[in-house]
Amino acid sequence: MPVITYRDALNQAMREEMQRDPTVFLMGEEVGVYQGAYKVSRGLLEEFGPQRVVDTPIAELGFAGVGVGAAMVGMRPVIEFMTWNFALLAIDQVVNSAAKMFYMSGGQVPVPIVFRGPGGAALQLAAQHSQAFESWYAHIPGLKVVAPATPYDAKGLLKSAIRDDNPVVFLEGEMLYNMKGEVPEEEYIVPLGAADVKRPGQDVTLVCHSKTVTVALKAAERLATEHGLEAEVVDLRTLRPLDIPTLRESLHRTNRCVVVEEGWPFCGIGAQVVDDLQREAFDDLDAPILRVTQADVPMPYNKHLERAAKPTPDQVIAAVRRVAYLD
Amino acid sequence: MTAAPEQDQTLDPGQRDEYLALLRRMILVRRFEERAGEAYAQGRIGGFCHLYIGQEAVATGSLAVLRADDYVFAAYREHAHALLRGTSARAVMAELFGKATGCSRGKGGSMHLFDAANHFLGGHGIVGSHIPIAAGAGFAIKSRGTDQVAVCYFGEAAVNIGAFHETLNMAALWELPTVFVCENNRYGMGTALERAAAVYDVSRRACSYDMASETVDGMNVLAVRDVMARAVQRGRDEKLPTLIEARTYRYMGHSMADPIHGHYRTKIELEEQKALDPIAHLQHAMTAAGMLAEADAAALHADVEVEVEDAVRFAEESPDPDPAELYADVYRS
Ligand SMILES: Cc1ncc(C[n+]2csc(CCOP(=O)(O)OP(=O)(O)O)c2C)c(N)n1
Ligand SMILES: [Mg+2]
Numbered sequence: 220m221p222v223i224t225y226r227d228a229l230n231q232a233m234r235e236e237m238q239r240d241p242t243v244f245l246m247g248e249e250v251g252v253y254q255g256a257y258k259v260s261r262g263l264l265e266e267f268g269p270q271r272v273v274d275t276p277i278a279e280l281g282f283a284g285v286g287v288g289a290a291m292v293g294m295r296p297v298i299e300f301m302t303w304n305f306a307l308l309a310i311d312q313v314v315n316s317a318a319k320m321f322y323m324s325g326g327q328v329p330v331p332i333v334f335r336g337p338g339g340a341a342l343q344l345a346a347q348h349s350q351a352f353e354s355w356y357a358h359i360p361g362l363k364v365v366a367p368a369t370p371y372d373a374k375g376l377l378k379s380a381i382r383d384d385n386p387v388v389f390l391e392g393e394m395l396y397n398m399k400g401e402v403p404e405e406e407y408i409v410p411l412g413a414a415d416v417k418r419p420g421q422d423v424t425l426v427c428h429s430k431t432v433t434v435a436l437k438a439a440e441r442l443a444t445e446h447g448l449e450a451e452v453v454d455l456r457t458l459r460p461l462d463i464p465t466l467r468e469s470l471h472r473t474n475r476c477v478v479v480e481e482g483w484p485f486c487g488i489g490a491q492v493v494d495d496l497q498r499e500a501f502d503d504l505d506a507p508i509l510r511v512t513q514a515d516v517p518m519p520y521n522k523h524l525e526r527a528a529k530p531t532p533d534q535v536i537a538a539v540r541r542v543a544y545l546d
Numbered sequence: 547m548t549a550a551p552e553q554d555q556t557l558d559p560g561q562r563d564e565y566l567a568l569l570r571r572m573i574l575v576r577r578f579e580e581r582a583g584e585a586y587a588q589g590r591i592g593g594f595c596h597l598y599i600g601q602e603a604v605a606t607g608s609l610a611v612l613r614a615d616d617y618v619f620a621a622y623r624e625h626a627h628a629l630l631r632g633t634s635a636r637a638v639m640a641e642l643f644g645k646a647t648g649c650s651r652g653k654g655g656s657m658h659l660f661d662a663a664n665h666f667l668g669g670h671g672i673v674g675s676h677i678p679i680a681a682g683a684g685f686a687i688k689s690r691g692t693d694q695v696a697v698c699y700f701g702e703a704a705v706n707i708g709a710f711h712e713t714l715n716m717a718a719l720w721e722l723p724t725v726f727v728c729e730n731n732r733y734g735m736g737t738a739l740e741r742a743a744a745v746y747d748v749s750r751r752a753c754s755y756d757m758a759s760e761t762v763d764g765m766n767v768l769a770v771r772d773v774m775a776r777a778v779q780r781g782r783d784e785k786l787p788t789l790i791e792a793r794t795y796r797y798m799g800h801s802m803a804d805p806i807h808g809h810y811r812t813k814i815e816l817e818e819q820k821a822l823d824p825i826a827h828l829q830h831a832m833t834a835a836g837m838l839a840e841a842d843a844a845a846l847h848a849d850v851e852v853e854v855e856d857a858v859r860f861a862e863e864s865p866d867p868d869p870a871e872l873y874a875d876v877y878r879s
Contacts, residue, residue: 252809253736276706276742277673277734305672308707343592343644345655347671516876520655521644522592524872 220403226396228370229259229335232377233297235406237267240295243381246273246282247299247336256301257337257396283309283334287316290332295381300336303352303390309334310355317386318361331384335377337393338366339430339481340518343525349518351482353428356388357459357491363411364459366390368432370400372456375409383411392430414462416469420449423475423539426466426492428455431479431530438535446536448543458488466492467500474505475542479535484512506542511535557835565832568610568767570846572602572825575626577847577854578635579798582625582642582656585858586802591642594671595656596623600797603824604729605630605699607770608790611778612697617665617687619680620699622657623729624669627699631666633659635857645864652867653875673734674700674707677726681717681787684724688785695781696724702791703734705748714789718755723781725774726789729764731796736810749791757787764792765824795819 223231237243244267249256251264251274264272275282279300286296300306306313313334320330340349357364363385367373373391380387417432418439427435432454439450451469455462470476476496478489489510496508514528540546557565579597586595598605601623609630612618620627628638633649641648642656649661650669658669667683670676680698687694704710705728717724728748732739740746752759758780762773770792777788797820799806807813832838 249736252741254809256735274737274741276737277703278706278708280708308672343655344594345653345658345671347657348594514872516873519653519867519872520593520650520658521652521867521871523866523869524653527869527872 220401222399223370223402224396225370225373225392225398225400226257226259228374228402229377229391230261230263231402232374232381233260234263234266236378236381237263237271242293243295243297244271244273245297245299246275246286248275248277248301250274250299257393259396260299279305279308280312283312284316286332287312287320287330290330291320291328295331297333297335297381300334302348302393303336303338304348304350306334306336313356313362313386313388314359318359321385322361329384330386333377333380333387333389335389336391337396338390339392339394340525340529341393343520343522344518345520346517351480351513353390353458353480354482354487354491357488361386362459363387363457364390365411365457366429367456368392368395368429368454370398370402372409372415372454374402375407376411376456378408379411382408387411390429394430409456412457412460412462414465415454415456416451416465417454418450418452420451421472422448423450423477423542424466424469424473425450425452425535425539426455426476426478426489427452428458428480428488430481434530434532435479435535438532438539441532442536442539446540446545448539450539455488461491461495463495463499466496470496470500470503474503476504476508477511477535477538477542478508479511479530481513481530483515484510485515487512506544509538509542511538557831557837559837562837565828565837566846568606568771569825569828569832570850571606571630572767572828573846573850574635574853575602575606575629576825577850578629578638578857579625581854581858582639583798583802585642590862591656592644593655593657594622595642595802596800597798597802598623598626600819601729601731601764601794602626603767603770604727604764604792604794607767608697608727608774610771611775613694615665616694617667617680617683617696619667619676619683619697620669621673621676621701621704622669622671623701624659624699625656628659628661628666628669631661632664633661633666635853636860637661639857639861640864643861643864644866645861646867647860647864651871653871674704674709676700677704677710678713680726681713681722681724684717684722684787685720687723688721693782694723695778697727698724699727699729701734702728702730702732702739702748703737703742705751706742711754714752714755714757717787718757721785722787723785724787725777725781726787727774728789728791729794730791731794733796733800733810735800735804738810747791749789752789757789759789759791761791761793764794765822765827767824767828795822
């Protein structure tokens with residue numbers, strides 16, 4: 220099977236969907252001539268031309284709204300935000316327009332649109348450029364929220380997102396673009412709303428998504444070799460709708476759970492997971508569910524402070540030892 | 547499309563000291579940025595680092611006419627603005643290195659320089675977001691009835707952000723003493739202005755709001771100074787805003803991580819613009835007018851070299867912030 224990067228997997232997904240459906244177009248800053256700020260759209264302008272690969276002014280609110288309008292009349296826009304930090308300027312169109320239109324029109328006007336781009340912290344980009352907004356969008360009824368962790372999932376989920384008739388917020392990991400993984404030659408899709416067990420285990424469930432899948436997998440390796448614990452790593456992949464059945468099944472086997480996420484703790488994705496599981500899997504739990512998150516501060520620039528602010532395998536291991544009552 | 551330099555500009559012998567000061571400041575900015583670029587390549591500066599090389603005349607000429615009590619706001623390409631506002635080269639370099647002695651105590655980095663004592667209020671990373679903020683300082687000035695001005699620096703790509711238009715309208719409507727300085731270096735990252743704007747002349751945008759505006763050769767420090775002096779006067783005396791468009795050019799890539807030329811601009815264009823170098827421009831004009839002996843010029847460069855090397859050494863030797871700093875300053879207690 221070919222091994223490609225997460226970046227190229229996203230590129231393939233857009234290319235294939237644009238070939239398949241002439242109503243799909245890509246719009247955003249630097250997506251065309253510059254080949255994408257992170258080169259995700261490389262070659263698309265050359266293949267599909269400027270009417271379908273559209274460079275915009277720096278006008279996030281404006282072009283997000285243009286996307287919504289085009290979707291309302293039958294197109295399938297893919298709106299790229301250079302990063303999700305800048306999408307804050309467009310959140311009115313995402314939340315007040317895209318997410319609401321189908322409902323408030325009484326089901327007359329669907330908005331099949333994908334808002335995508337990289338989120339989360341990279342390296343030393345400081346407070347305004349290092350933010351994971353998953354829980355912000357997951358809060359909103361009417362939006363679907365996706366955050367893939369591997370090239371395989373990135374491609375399959377983006378294809379599903381483009382075909383979905385609802386607005387989909389698709390958060391990529393800036394630090395994942397160079398990650399390599401197997402992606403089949405033949406066409407496939409990954410359905411929205413399905414979590415995936417990335418590593419089986421029977422002692423503890425590690426719930427994660429996007430970049431923290433790598434953190435959880437690293438912790439799981441060390442838990443096995445250094446602590447004699449087999450962790451099951453469950454990648455949520457889609458944050459709304461949340462795949463509670465898969466989590467419940469895992470917990471039924473492990474009876475212990477740690478939720479890892481890149482965002483801040485307050486009202487985070489983990490808070491939602493804990494809320495669901497304490498109701499749905501109460502009898503399976505042998506310990507309170509613990510969470511590992513970013514420190515509850517804006518991201519500092521200094522590299523040592525930044526490292527201390529991010530969730531690490533060490534923190535995951537410490538939390539697992541606590542839910543296993545080893546510490 | 548940069549306005550042609552006024553090659554035959556006559557220099558006033560009575561202003562020699564001021565010319566010298568402007569020249570030194572531009573050389574300081576240039577040398578500081580070159581050393582920052584080197585430190586970035588060595589991995590001692592992280593994150594995004596946007597250099598100001600090529601644009602020195604804009605910040606140097608315009609900030610020269612401000613008073614210490616005026617307020618200054620800038621975007622993320624702001625090392626020069628902090629330095630010219632009076633933050634020491636040491637404190638700026640230490641911030642780029644993320645050290646505790648940096649002007650933002652290592653927490654802001656290159657894009658978020660702050661020096662409240664000098665009324666330098668950032669260092670903003672979201673394009674256009676500081677334009678209304680600067681007008682807010684203008685609003686406060688007006689409320690207090692002083693004759694200060696607020697000044698905002700931003701790139702030409704920022705004028706396509708809604709906040710720019712919202713702000714110009716309010717600043718004109720409420721007559722806020724604010725100077726909006728658009729540094730038109732022709733590109734927002736890899737997008738030429740003409741590919742992103744229906745109207746090329748940024749200064750014409752002021753017409754919609756009936757605001758005073760001027761376009762100036764941003765490679766000519768004296769021209770920038772004079773235009774800025776008029777705008778600041780308009781703010782102080784008449785409490786009116788101005789939009790200045792300074793036509794300039796950046797000689798480096800958008801940030802240290804971006805190519806200097808390539809898909810979006812040619813090497814030939816870059817070389818043409820380098821012939822308009824703002825520092826060489828003033829230096830030649832002064833030499834031609836007999837105001838600058840070769841030895842004077844050499845002394846200026848040597849003097850700046852000492853200041854910048856000292857800043858680098860200081861930044862290197864400074865400590866990282868204490869780990870407890872991670873949780874400090876989220877709230878004021
Ligand atoms: C709202 C927003 N959108 C996108 C970006 C990413 N970005 C950073 S700088 C930049 C180009 C800005 O160009 P310009 O305003 O001309 O300033 P210059 O870099 O040329 O000084 C872009 C697109 C951002 N920081 N903020
Ligand atoms: Mg620019």
